[in-house]
Amino acid sequence: xxxxxxxxxxxxxxxxxxxxxxxxxxxxxxxxxxxxxxxxxxxxxxxxxxxxxxxxxxxxxxxxxxxxxxxxxxxxxxxxxxxxxxxxxxxxxxxxxxxxxxxxxxxxxxxxxxx
Numbered sequence: 001x002x003x004x005x006x007x008x009x010x011x012x013x014x015x016x017x018x019x020x021x022x023x024x025x026x027x028x029x030x031x032x033x034x035x036x037x038x039x040x041x042x043x044x045x046x047x048x049x050x051x052x053x054x055x056x057x058x059x060x061x062x063x064x065x066x067x068x069x070x071x072x073x074x075x076x077x078x079x080x081x082x083x084x085x086x087x088x089x090x091x092x093x094x095x096x097x098x099x100x101x102x103x104x105x106x107x108x109x110x111x112x113x114x115x
Contacts, residue, residue, distance in 0.1 A: 001099035001112060005103045006062040007035060008082045008092035019081040020064070021105050027115065028064040035059050037093065059082050059092070065099055065115050 003087060007099060008016060010032065034056040064076050082092050104114040 001104060002066055002068065003080060003097045003099045004062075004064040004071070004074050004078070005095040006064070006078045006082070007033070007059050007098065008062070008078075008093060009084075009090060010060045012082045012092075016060070016062065016078065016081045019077045020074070023068060023079070024078045025064060025070060025074055028062055030060060030062045032063045033059050037089070046074060057090075067115065071096070073100050079092060082106050 006016070013030070017030070020026070036056050062078075064074055075096070078092075078094055084091050101110060102112075102114040103110050
């Protein structure tokens with residue numbers, strides 16, 4: 001099992017949910033977060049000086065646990081739903097982590113059965 005973490009633009013939240021569900025990935029957790037990456041917030045220049053207007057940008061966080069068989073599909077769906085195509089920073093990041101175990105609380109099922 002793998003955990004796929006995606007941090008995306010908030011405006012792409014509903015398109016991402018729709019694309020995941022169309023790909024048969026209906027179990028995930030999502031919530032709004034604040035963050036920054038290489039651009040370190042929004043920067044502007046005025047009078048020859050650069051200043052930071054906003055240190056942290058709003059983003060949407062997705063945590064998706066999938067089997068190995070669905071990993072490639074999950075990543076492809078996330079890229080397709082979130083890539084703006086303009087080549088600018090800010091489309092998001094995807095991280096893939098090994099998931100050691102999962103337990104369904106209601107039935108005590110473990111591993112892939114719990115996902």
